[in-house]
Amino acid sequence: MSDTVSDLVRIRLDLAYDGRQFSGWARQRGQRTVQGEIEEALRVVLRQEVTPELTVAGRTDAGVHARGQVAHVDLPAGVWAEHGEHLLRRLAGRLPMDVRVWRLSEAPPHFDARFSAVWRRYAYRVTDHPGGVDPLLRGHVLWHNWPLDLDAMNEAARGLLGEHDFAAYCKKREGATTIRTLQRLEWVRRPDGVLEATVQADAFCHNMVRSLVGAMLFVGDGHRPAEWPAKVLAVGVRDSAVHVVRPHGLTLEEVAYPADSELEARNLASRNKRTLPGVATLPSGGGAGAGCC
Structure with a gap:
């Protein structure tokens, strides 16, 4: 303008x-x-x-x-x-x-929809009902044609929490970091039988949520042990067994922002390119991006 x-x-x-x-x-x-x-x-x-x-x-x-x-x-x-x-x-x-x-x-001074956000919360919804998905939910729930073990999936999820380089679960983009802080990852089975994952992080890199869900589904249906997703994360490279699940089960549920007085500081922090402890500092400009999921 x-x-x-x-x-x-x-x-x-x-x-x-x-x-x-x-x-x-x-x-x-x-x-x-x-x-x-x-x-x-x-x-x-x-x-x-x-x-x-x-x-x-x-x-x-x-x-x-x-x-x-x-x-x-x-x-x-x-x-x-x-x-x-x-x-x-x-x-x-x-x-x-x-x-x-x-x-x-x-918006208050210094508000930026992208850089001011402190976390994003997604939900991914899956059904393992042998008859498939409720026709009225078919555009928002994935059908997984194997019985899923909720406890095993939650055990696997706990090994992924915290700040890590999620390169094994992201589609890399030139100049962008894949370091993220995964704050919440848990599964519940709703009364209607649909399994719902809550996935919350300060930011997400491309395909991250759907890759994490794909790994946990492999645990839930017994194809991999509960410790497998964390081992993939530690290796730091894409594993061909980690499938990016279909997008229609994923919904962005909420974006959180700090108090108005903290917006300017949050903007600056989000623009800094992060490194893990013990790793040399990289040039700024590749911080928490808006790309997803």
């Missing part, structure tokens, strides 16, 4: 989408994406010649859903003053039914 920084207002968007018909979050030429749909809707309802550009907490892959996604957009102050009161309802009328913006608010 041509406006100066002082003329802009940063707006936080809280949103959700069903990822089945999207080629992921990020805008791609000739592809239907979540970013593309929301940016075009903003351009139309705000009557702007230049398309507003969104920054997102986590760039989800094709087929991945979101219930608690967060993004921000910088708008001219005059445009926000004119349209802000009615913007949510107008977006609801313009957006397709598989993406919704639930809340629009002026």
Whole structure:
């Protein structure tokens, strides 16, 4: 935008989408994406010649859903003053039914949807019912055609917690670190029989969640022992036995941010490229990214 920084207002968007018909979050030429749909809707309802550009907490892959996604957009102050009161309802009328913006608010100083986040929480849902997936849940639950041992999967999960180099479970990207802090990884079996994994980390690298789930499913169905996922992690290279499970079982549930007074410090910390203790410091600029899962 041509406006100066002082003329802009940063707006936080809280949103959700069903990822089945999207080629992921990020805008791609000739592809239907979540970013593309929301940016075009903003351009139309705000009557702007230049398309507003969104920054997102986590760039989800094709087929991945979101219930608690967060993004921000910088708008001219005059445009926000004119349209802000009615913007949510107008977006609801313009957006397709598989993406919704639930809340629009002026962001506090230093807020950045990507770099201010302190953690992201995903859920992955699987059923091992011999008859398959409930037809009403088929777009959000993976069918695993083997009985799954919940206790074995949780035992395997405990060996993956903490700060590690998750290169064995990530698709590497040039210049980006694969060091992450996995804060929470646990499975429960819901009353309807669906197994639900909660996966929470400060950030995720590409394919990380679906690779971790794939490894734990191999433990759950008895093909590998409970210590196997941690051994793969320690080796630090991709194992051909670790499958990246299908995306439709994965949903971004929540993104957390610190207190307003801590946003600036969090932004700086997120931009630093991390190393593990005893490893030489690498150049900055490859910190916790938004790519996922």
